[in-house]
Amino acid sequence: MYNLLKGKRGIIFGALDQNSIAWKVAERAHEEGAIFVLTNAPIAMRFGEINALAEKTGSQVIPADATSMEDLENLVTQSVEILGGKLDFVLHSIGMSINVRKGNHYTDQNYDYTHKGFDVSALSFHKVMNVLYKHKAMNGWGSIVALSYMAAQRVFPDYNDMADNKAYLESVARSFGYFFGRDFKVRVNTISQSPTPTTAGTGVKGFEDFLSFAEKMSPLGNATALECADYTITLFSDLTKKVTLQNLLHDGGFSNMGISDAIVEDYLRE
């Protein structure tokens, strides 16, 4: 390892189980010398797996519903206290759509579910940054990252209302990122990640087929959760200090492809 995060402090949202992208980021951040607080929704604590990660990485866990300003205020103030200073990095790795989960078609959503999904998956990023900004909780040259998906720009019908949530998430990274950059020299970016077999990912209809399609379309293949973690670590490190307001595609080249030989071969075989 490279000690890329030696002496840095952070908060990592969204480690549910070993497949979670946030789980891999926590393991990698620990290996790179960071100290951090792990957080997830109180309901996710029921599964208890996060405690194993906390033990492994020497971290404390503070439950917080990312839609609750009260929980977020508590999380940020406690984290600064526990870690012994302001934060250098924050990962927002949160996503959930009840419409996806219930199989509601995009054209016929339950709008109570749409509101809830938006609050959890998108608005929560604004709320997290609001609290960090208000409390002046980030150190200069710190880094805030959220995870996105390419359905924010292009049509993936089964991604449903999550596509709209990701479009908002990416926009907020730019809009809030301006104020964070201007006032605190903190950078804000989103990483647009390949489809990845996690709890949130596999909830999307036809996920396995899509995973295999994306694998065959991408010249480098799909990016794994661990590779996403590696990329995230570079964004938390001092090697990317002037990268901000960006949506960074981490997808093995998928987003710039039209068609690939492997996909044509599959098509001809049918």
Ligand SMILES: NC(=O)c1ccc[n+]([C@@H]2O[C@H](COP(=O)([O-])OP(=O)(O)OC[C@H]3O[C@@H](n4cnc5c(N)ncnc54)[C@H](O)[C@@H]3O)[C@@H](O)[C@H]2O)c1
């Ligand atoms: N898996 C994929 O294919 C893929 C692709 C691109 C982007 N992403 C994004 O990566 C991020 C992480 O997802 P993942 O794939 O690791 O799945 P995951 O299911 O492991 O993680 C999602 C996390 O969101 C948390 N969460 C849900 N509601 C919450 C709330 N109210 N407050 C706080 N946390 C809450 C869950 O407990 C869980 O830990 C999400 O933003 C997701 O949209 C995933």
